Amino acid sequence: MMPAPRPLMRLAAWLCALALPGLATAQDAPRSGYSYMEPETQALQDDDFLNPGFFLVDQGLALWQQPMGPEGQSCAGCHGAVETAMRGVAARYPAFDPAADRLMNLELRIQAEMAGRMQATPFDYSAPEMLALTAVISLQSRGLEMRPEINDETLPYLDMGREIYETRRGQLNLACLHCHDDHAGERLRGDVISQGQINAFPIYRLLWSEAGSRHRMFEWCMQSVRAEPFARGSDEFVALELYLAQRGAGLAMEAPGVRR
Amino acid sequence: MTEGSVPVARRHGHIRWPGAAIGLFLSGAAAAGAQSLPPLTEVAGDPARGEALLRDMGRASCLICHEISQLDEKDMGEIGPLLDGVAERYDAGELRARVADARTLNPDTMMPPYYSLDGLAGVARAYRGQTIYSAQEVEDVVAFLLTLTDEAAQ
Numbered sequence: 001m002m003p004a005p006r007p008l009m010r011l012a013a014w015l016c017a018l019a020l021p022g023l024a025t026a027q028d029a030p031r032s033g034y035s036y037m038e039p040e041t042q043a044l045q046d047d048d049f050l051n052p053g054f055f056l057v058d059q060g061l062a063l064w065q066q067p068m069g070p071e072g073q074s075c076a077g078c079h080g081a082v083e084t085a086m087r088g089v090a091a092r093y094p095a096f097d098p099a100a101d102r103l104m105n106l107e108l109r110i111q112a113e114m115a116g117r118m119q120a121t122p123f124d125y126s127a128p129e130m131l132a133l134t135a136v137i138s139l140q141s142r143g144l145e146m147r148p149e150i151n152d153e154t155l156p157y158l159d160m161g162r163e164i165y166e167t168r169r170g171q172l173n174l175a176c177l178h179c180h181d182d183h184a185g186e187r188l189r190g191d192v193i194s195q196g197q198i199n200a201f202p203i204y205r206l207l208w209s210e211a212g213s214r215h216r217m218f219e220w221c222m223q224s225v226r227a228e229p230f231a232r233g234s235d236e237f238v239a240l241e242l243y244l245a246q247r248g249a250g251l252a253m254e255a256p257g258v259r260r
Numbered sequence: 261m262t263e264g265s266v267p268v269a270r271r272h273g274h275i276r277w278p279g280a281a282i283g284l285f286l287s288g289a290a291a292a293g294a295q296s297l298p299p300l301t302e303v304a305g306d307p308a309r310g311e312a313l314l315r316d317m318g319r320a321s322c323l324i325c326h327e328i329s330q331l332d333e334k335d336m337g338e339i340g341p342l343l344d345g346v347a348e349r350y351d352a353g354e355l356r357a358r359v360a361d362a363r364t365l366n367p368d369t370m371m372p373p374y375y376s377l378d379g380l381a382g383v384a385r386a387y388r389g390q391t392i393y394s395a396q397e398v399e400d401v402v403a404f405l406l407t408l409t410d411e412a413a414q
Contacts, residue, residue: 015273056371169382171319171392172372182370189324190335226320228384 009030021242030248033194033259036185041206045258052073053135053204055254060136063129069120082136091141091217091253094242103157103238107213108112109241123234131211135202138255146199146253161243164236170227191260196221196250198241200257207260214241291383296353297360300375305403309376314401320372320392330413347382355402367383374398
């Protein structure tokens with residue numbers, strides 16, 4: 001029998017490891033950050049009229065329809081209604097883009113759409129408009145299982161993301177796993193540490209008094225251990241995002257989330 | 261990937277101390293998992309300064325992870341052991357070894373090294389090349405820890 005090509009074998013190994021959590025890591029079954037929140041914070045997320053993240057959704061809906069670039073194209077012009085066109089998209093991102101030959105998350109995909117087809121100046125990675133568009137798109141996956149596609153193209157990113165997740169960094173010399181795998185549910189100063197799942201992003205964070213992206217959260221965590229964060233939108237952070245999406249695969253998407 | 265990053269599998273290196281002079285009188289003691297460290301400076305630690313430092317949230321406070329019941333602080337962490345009565349369990353040298361670099365006792369510890377640069381990677385620019393505490397600050401915090409007797413905890 002022909003030996004399986006290496007990438008395929010590694011893929012198989014990954015899938016096995018994921019199917020047998022007891023063997024793979026000491027990690028518990030995925031649990032949304034929602035379940036670690038105070039009831040009052042949960043109530044804010046549960047009510048679409050109280051949830052401050054819905055300001056973003058409204059803005060995002062307007063942007064979805066807004067003509068941009070020299071030909072006045074809009075997202076809606078090509079895709080139609082966001083509710084149908086974007087259903088399930090956020091749940092399977094980040095995804096590999098063959099044309100760009102790289103892994104893309106929602107923000108990078110939106111920038112590519114604007115710079116390419118629409119010939120418009122793309123929104124900055126951290127612009128409020130970008131956050132608003134990712135919010136309205138992510139909302140269309142609410143309730144669906146987060147599940148990125150793991151294949152030959154995405155596998156190297158998955159490995160890279162896992163290495164970042166497990167590497168000690170910063171003056172406090174801590175890796176993501178020290179807090180989010182080893183001490184989830186325990187109190188770190190005023191916070192209860194969650195598993196660091198990304199199924200609720202973008203989140204409205206009470207501590208920030210505003211909403212933020214997945215990469216802003218990664219940056220915050222890295223800064224809190226006095227590490228030099230990777231840039232938002234960098235290959236490193238997109239790879240980390242893929243790893244976290246895979247690590248939490250099966251969790252229900254819940255954007256826009258509300259967190260302490 | 262990133263330059264200088266240290267994967268977990270290789271994260272326990274041997275201990276290198278900042279400052280050649282300090283390295284000198286530590287050689288030997290630090291080599292094989294020091295359980296105890298001699299004083300880092302000639303000036304005795306000041307427990308009051310140590311307490312203030314330990315409570316300062318801007319200085320990577322121990323209270324992020326530990327609780328000390330007699331302190332009037334809310335939201336103390338529960339990652340590390342309760343430090344009540346810690347002076348009954350350890351002497352000055354043992355406390356100093358733990359604060360300076362808890363990895364000498366447990367290579368997989370979550371407790372940050374307050375006085376070692378060994379193996380650190382990806383440190384933010386503003387903190388690069390600096391330990392969390394100075395030698396004298398370690399002495400001050402150890403002096404405060406030595407006041408945490410069972411009696412003090414009553």
